[in-house]
Amino acid sequence: MPTLRPLRDTDSLVELTALLHAAYASLAAQGWNFTAVNQPVDVTRQRLADAQAFVAERDGRLVGTVAVRGPKPVGETYIGDETPQLYTTPGTAILAQLGVHPDCRGLGLGERLIEAAEGWARAQGFTQIALDTAEPATALRQRYERRGYRTVGGVQWQGKTYASVLMVKPLAPETTA
Structure with a gap:
């Protein structure tokens, strides 16, 4: 079973970018040009700025990833677009770049990565x-809905072949035993 851990400074962003390309290839095949489909390493680095990334590692290879960060400053662009108000709302963490290598799908890694991101956000x-x-992307939306996310709006990102939905999930405060 792959192990989950925070992304390290010593991890290769080239390898992480290749993982994202592999993970998003099936979405690209459906005609959806998600940024992670073909983003260069510089965009991976940009998307990880001010974020906490988690990775799944198996036999020394990165096989899953997710990033989470706090709200963006008002006026900051989001991959060249104006940032939606939801992403600048105080108290809001932003989940992005969730991906699992096709060879490792069906192992529950996506759920574990989302749990790690949500746990980090709650702890912060x-x-x-x-x-x-x-x-x-009905299957993706339903996956998030099963985890308690609900659609609260939409956005049309510049250059995308699809409209996006904005989804949010309340986080209960961390409890101490």
């Missing part, structure tokens, strides 16, 4: 976590 004191995904 965030009260909700938000994300966006392709509106026509």
Whole structure:
């Protein structure tokens, strides 16, 4: 079973970018040009700025990833687009770049990665976590809905072949035993 851990400074962003390309290839085949489909390493680095990334590692190879960060400053662009108000709301963590290598699907890694991101956000004191995904990606939206996310709006990212939905999930405060 792959192990989950925080991304390290010594991890290769070239390898992480290749993982994202592999993980998002099936979405690209459906005509959805998610940024992670073909983003260069520089965009991977940019998307990880101010974020906590988690990776799944198996036999020394990165096979899964997710990033989570706090709200963006008002006026900051999001991959060249104006940032949706949800992503600048105080108390909001943002989940992004969730991907699992096709060779490792069906092992529950996606759920474990989301749990790691939500746990990190909760521990940092965030009260909700938000994300966006392709509106026509029914299976992805249903996956998030099963985890308690609900659609609260939409956005059309510049250059994307699809409209996106904005989804949010409240985070209960961390409890101490």
